[in-house]
Amino acid sequence: MQLELWNTAAVSGGVDVGHAGLRPAPPDFLAPRLAWPDTTRRPELDALRQLDTRAQHYLDSARAPRTRDLYDRDFRRFATWCTEHGLPSLPASARTLARYLTQVVEGGRKVSTAKRARVAIGMAHADAGLPRPDEDPRIRKLERGLGKTFGTREQGAEPLLFEHVTKIALALGVGAREDRDRVLILVGFLGALRSNELIALRFEDLTILDSELSVQIAHGEDGRAERDHVRIAAAPQLQLCAVDAVRRWLGRVGRPTGPLLRSVAGERVMECGMKPRAITRVVQRLTRRAAIRGEYSAQSLRAGFATSAYLRGVREREIQEHGRWRERRSLDRYIQLRSTDGQRTLSEAFYG
Numbered sequence: 001m002q003l004e005l006w007n008t009a010a011v012s013g014g015v016d017v018g019h020a021g022l023r024p025a026p027p028d029f030l031a032p033r034l035a036w037p038d039t040t041r042r043p044e045l046d047a048l049r050q051l052d053t054r055a056q057h058y059l060d061s062a063r064a065p066r067t068r069d070l071y072d073r074d075f076r077r078f079a080t081w082c083t084e085h086g087l088p089s090l091p092a093s094a095r096t097l098a099r100y101l102t103q104v105v106e107g108g109r110k111v112s113t114a115k116r117a118r119v120a121i122g123m124a125h126a127d128a129g130l131p132r133p134d135e136d137p138r139i140r141k142l143e144r145g146l147g148k149t150f151g152t153r154e155q156g157a158e159p160l161l162f163e164h165v166t167k168i169a170l171a172l173g174v175g176a177r178e179d180r181d182r183v184l185i186l187v188g189f190l191g192a193l194r195s196n197e198l199i200a201l202r203f204e205d206l207t208i209l210d211s212e213l214s215v216q217i218a219h220g221e222d223g224r225a226e227r228d229h230v231r232i233a234a235a236p237q238l239q240l241c242a243v244d245a246v247r248r249w250l251g252r253v254g255r256p257t258g259p260l261l262r263s264v265a266g267e268r269v270m271e272c273g274m275k276p277r278a279i280t281r282v283v284q285r286l287t288r289r290a291a292i293r294g295e296y297s298a299q300s301l302r303a304g305f306a307t308s309a310y311l312r313g314v315r316e317r318e319i320q321e322h323g324r325w326r327e328r329r330s331l332d333r334y335i336q337l338r339s340t341d342g343q344r345t346l347s348e349a350f351y352g
Contacts, residue, residue: 059127070116070120071116071119071120071123071124072120074116074117074120074121075089075120075121075124077117078092078100078117078120078121081100081103082096082100085099090124090125090128090130091125091128091130091131091133092121092125092133093133094133094134094136094138094139096133097118097121097133097134097136097139098138098139098142100117100121101114101117101118101139101142101143101146102142102146104117105146105150111143111146111147111150114143114146115143118134118139118143119134121133121134122134122135158294158295158296158297158300158303159300159303159304159306159307159308159334160189160283160287160292160296160300160301160303160304161304161307161308161311162189162304162305162308162312162350163308164287164290164292164304165185165186165189165240165301165304166240167290167292168185168286168287168289168290168292169182169185169186169239169240170239170240171286171289171290172239172286175267176252176264176266176267176268176269177264179245179248179249179252180249180261180262180264180269181282181286182239182245182248182249183242183245183246183249183260183261184198184261184279184282185282185283185286185301186232186240186241186242186245187201187213187215187232187242187245187246187260188279188298188301188302189301189304189305190232190242190305190350191215191230191232191242192230192301192302192305192306192322192323192324193215193217193230193301193302194298194299194302195276195279195280195298195299196276197217198261198279198298199259199261199273199274199275199276199279200217200218201215201217201259201260201261202257202258202259202260203250203253203255203256203257203258203259203260204256204257205217205218205260206246206260208243208246208247208250209243210234211233211234211243212231212232212233212234212243213231213232213234213242213243213246214229214230214231215229215230215231215232216228216229217229217230217324228324230322230324233350235350252269253269258271258273259272259273259274260273261273261274261279262274263278276298279298280296280297280298283296283297283298283300283301284296284297302323302334303334305323306319306323306331306334306335307334307335308350309322309350310335312350316328316331319331319335
């Protein structure tokens with residue numbers, strides 16, 4: 001059960017040579033795009049190449065920009081490591097991938113980081129039309145062993161519970177920044193939004209109704225490839241009502257277009273949107289102001305929604321659908337306390 005498990009015809013002298021003539025990729029190698037052989041030799045080649053370009057655009061749009069950036073960065077690190085060790089990164093063998101993942105975790109990175117790298121490397125191979133080394137069953141077995149040895153439980157953000165959000169909202173005064181912060185806290189919490197989703201929201205993405213706020217969350221490179229709809233019910237108490245908060249903020253901004261969350265200078269609302277890290281700074285400032293102890297971040301809003309909804313008896317399926325968690329185990333990482341029978345709706349839980 002030692003290195004013999006990794007013996008293949010593609011290993012010689014410790015260097016993978018399964019694909020003759022391929023050398024290690026340079027450090028700045030980028031994750032490849034879709035590749036397939038083109039044997040066309042006809043006058044229509046230009047038209048076909050245009051179709052290739054458009055097809056590539058749609059393929060790129062299948063992954064969110066941030067996901068693509070993370071995967072590209074992971075693959076570049078892998079390619080650099082392969083170059084340093086005289087190994088080809090594309091194609092890479094399962095043995096090469098196992099070595100790399102082992103070094104990543106033993107070097108102090110989280111097991112979850114190694115898992116993401118494994119996916120990125122596998123996708124790079126798939127996009128190049130090559131066999132994926134991460135599909136070797138021994139890689140998953142390796143991950144399980146790394147998890148048992150180094151631990152797989154992620155330390156999530158401390159949840160900002162509904163009681164905390166209520167305390168913050170009631171403590172907010174009158175002014176441009178207070179109106180903006182109320183929208184940030186209420187829409188971010190009740191919509192179970194990620195920080196990048198909050199930053200990307202525009203006034204055009206919102207539909208204000210008497211009884212609810214409809215929020216469209218865009219995914220994909222052009223922002224139109226895929227959209228999720230989140231509905232936030234109006235609250236009987238105006239200070240806790242996301243619908244009323246958006247109305248007030250819209251009245252102050254005066255233009256129903258552009259970024260929803262904007263920088264504020266005094267009482268002046270700027271045209272530019274907030275920066276990603278600003279969400280965490282606002283959350284931390286408001287929790288200190290409301291004398292709420294703990295270490296909070298932008299993710300605390302989403303984690304707090306999941307935990308609060310569960311504690312108040314909302315069915316896990318409804319929480320998962322509202323928060324757009326694709327898998328139940330992803331939701332489980334956000335729910336940090338458990339003691340309920342799960343029989344209430346979201347409206348009943350927070351306003352009932």
